Amino acid sequence: MKRFRIAFALVAAAFLPSLAHAQSPWLDKAWVTIDGGFQPSASSFSAASTFRINAEAGALNVSYPVTRATQLDFGGGARVWRNLGVGVAVSFMTQSDAAGISGNVPHPFFFNQPRSLSGQSAALNRQETGIHVLALWMIPVRENVQVGVFGGPTYFMVKQGIVNTVSYSESYPYDSVSFTTADTADQSKNKMGFNVGVDGTYLLSKSVGVGATLRFSRATVNFDAPDGTAIASDVGGVQAGAGLRLRF
DSSP, rough: OOOHHOOOHHHHHHHHHHHHHOOOOOOEEEEEEHHHHOOOOOOOEEEEEEETTTTEEEEEEEEEEEOEEEEEEEEEEEEEETTTEEEEEEEEEEEEEEEEEEEEOOOOSTTTEEEEEEEEEEEEEEEEEEEEEEEEEEEEETTEEEEEEEEEEEEEEEEEEEEOOOOOOOTTOOOOOEEEEEEEEEEEEEEEEEEEHHHHHHHHSEEEEEEEEEEEEEEEEEEOOSSEEEEEEEEEEEEEEEEEEEEE
C-alpha cells in the first residue's frame, strides 16, 4: 500500500499542474483499453496448524509465496455526463511456485523431544481474476493527451493450491524424520474488494492511441486449512500496465 501511495503521488505531481489548467471537454462517447502488464507487489501468506500423534501435539507451518507476476487487462466503458464515464475492466494474473513446509513431529518414545521436519511441496498454481467496476473522471490535458482518475468495487475470483497433508518417513531409533511428499488440492474463493487508479492516454489519431494504467486493488480471502481454521490471503495489489487505447 505504501508503494502505491508513493507511485500515485508521483503521477499526481506530474499531471495535476496540467489538469488544473485543462479546460477542454471530453468529447469521446466510449473507450476500450487492452493492456499487458505486471503485478509487482507480493502478497505471500502462511498457515500454521497442529496435529496429534504419539500422545503429543505436533506443529506444521506452510509458507505460500505470491511473487511478482505478469498480467493481462482488458476494459471499456462509456461517457455518461460531461467528463464522467462508467466502465469495467478485467485483469488476469497467474503464477506457480512451491510452498515451504516446516514443523515438528513428536517422538514415539520420549516426551518433549520433537523432531524437526522441513521440505517443499510441488509447484502450486495461483490464479487471480479481478472484475473492476469503475467510475472514471477524464480530463483532456491537451488535444492528444488524456488523463483519467478512477475507482470503484472489484470482484475477485481466486484459485490457489493448498497443502492438505504432509507425509514423512522415519526409522529406528526414530530420532529424525524426513519429508517425503505433500498432498495438495486447489481451492477457489470469491470476494468483493475495491480499486483506485489513474490512466493516461496519448492519442496517435482521433480514435487510436497508447497508454498506461496504474491501479491498486485489494481484498482478503480465506482458504480452508486442514484443521478447519481459516488461511487469510490478500489478493490484488499494485498493478501496472500499458497498451492500446481506442476511442469512439
